[in-house]
Amino acid sequence: MSTSESVGIPDALAASYAGDDAGRAWLAALPALTAAFLERWELRRDGEAGSGMASLVLPVARTDGTPAVLRFQPPKEETDAALVGLRTWNGDGAVRLIDHDRASGAMLLERLDGSRTLASVADDDTAMTVLAGLLRRLVAVPAPEGLRGLGDIAAGMLEQVPTALASLSDPADRRHLRTWASVVADLAGEPGDRLLHWDLHYDNVLAAEREPWLAIDPEPLAGDPGFDLWPALDSRWEDVVATGDAHRVVRRRFDLLTDALGLDRERAAGWTLGRLLQNSLWDIEDGATALDRSQVTVAEALASTSTSTSISTSASASSKR
Numbered sequence: 001m002s003t004s005e006s007v008g009i010p011d012a013l014a015a016s017y018a019g020d021d022a023g024r025a026w027l028a029a030l031p032a033l034t035a036a037f038l039e040r041w042e043l044r045r046d047g048e049a050g051s052g053m054a055s056l057v058l059p060v061a062r063t064d065g066t067p068a069v070l071r072f073q074p075p076k077e078e079t080d081a082a083l084v085g086l087r088t089w090n091g092d093g094a095v096r097l098i099d100h101d102r103a104s105g106a107m108l109l110e111r112l113d114g115s116r117t118l119a120s121v122a123d124d125d126t127a128m129t130v131l132a133g134l135l136r137r138l139v140a141v142p143a144p145e146g147l148r149g150l151g152d153i154a155a156g157m158l159e160q161v162p163t164a165l166a167s168l169s170d171p172a173d174r175r176h177l178r179t180w181a182s183v184v185a186d187l188a189g190e191p192g193d194r195l196l197h198w199d200l201h202y203d204n205v206l207a208a209e210r211e212p213w214l215a216i217d218p219e220p221l222a223g224d225p226g227f228d229l230w231p232a233l234d235s236r237w238e239d240v241v242a243t244g245d246a247h248r249v250v251r252r253r254f255d256l257l258t259d260a261l262g263l264d265r266e267r268a269a270g271w272t273l274g275r276l277l278q279n280s281l282w283d284i285e286d287g288a289t290a291l292d293r294s295q296v297t298v299a300e301a302l303a304s305t306s307t308s309t310s311i312s313t314s315a316s317a318s319s320k321r
Contacts, residue, residue: 143222150223192224226271
């Protein structure tokens with residue numbers, strides 16, 4: 001029996017780690033790792049393994065019969081940050097961390113309904129209101145010491161911009177990138193100190209028993225809550241485009257989020273452009289020579305709001321350079 005069969009590793013997860021030696025080594029170690037933590041935490045398997053983007057998720061039951069999940073992901077900075085965030089939130093708006101092992105990246109989490117995400121809620125205002133309520137609770141918490149900070153992330157992005165500009169073939173895309181970088185440069189001196197989820201979209205909110213909905217899979221950092229809005233704005237993007245008025249949907253979502261979190265709209269719009277800059281720099285690093293249209297659409301929607309005068313002005317100025 002192969003390693004992947006012996007622990008029921010989903011094909012998609014196996015494929016995602018098959019391209020390098022470290023990934024293959026981690027996959028090979030999973031059977032022994034699983035057995036060790038089933039014994040250590042006195043768990044029994046309670047279903048077939050599933051996976052997230054980069055982790056194995058195994059349904060288990062505790063000694064008292066309480067359902068839980070055993071989650072494995074290679075130990076790295078992001079995994080350690082997730083542990084810090086989940087410990088700090090302690091189940092307030094997010095899945096509860098029952099136990100963990102920092103060295104291996106193993107986590108024992110309360111079990112949620114993995115078959116039902118917030119994307120299953122048809123009415124977008126209802127879904128976005130739920131997400132906004134969770135995000136409000138998460139970012140209300142000061143970030144603990146030791147997490148990555150938005151100030152350092154912003155500085156790193158700005159250093160990459162000159163090289164990235166040379167990779168874009170369309171002058172309009174270069175103007176957008178310069179505009180977003182200019183806005184980030186203006187905001188970088190006050191990066192914020194809240195505990196951010198960094199990836200809260202509809203598919204990272206699951207139905208639960210303890211509460212109707214809870215957030216999962218954080219990638220925490222310390223920063224301004226405005227930097228946490230883009231994943232929500234981008235949620236179910238194909239449906240947004242299908243409305244025929246993506247700008248209106250983005251603005252509506254932005255209004256719901258900023259109202260719920262009590263954010264200054266102009267500052268929140270600026271930090272959202274920071275997320276667009278970050279996403280675009282990642283795309284360019286991967287070989288893209290044009291900006292993703294969804295990124296441009298979000299920027300256009302925010303620039304057309306009455307509270308984004310400085311963004312519109314900055315865009316106008318950069319177009320003349």
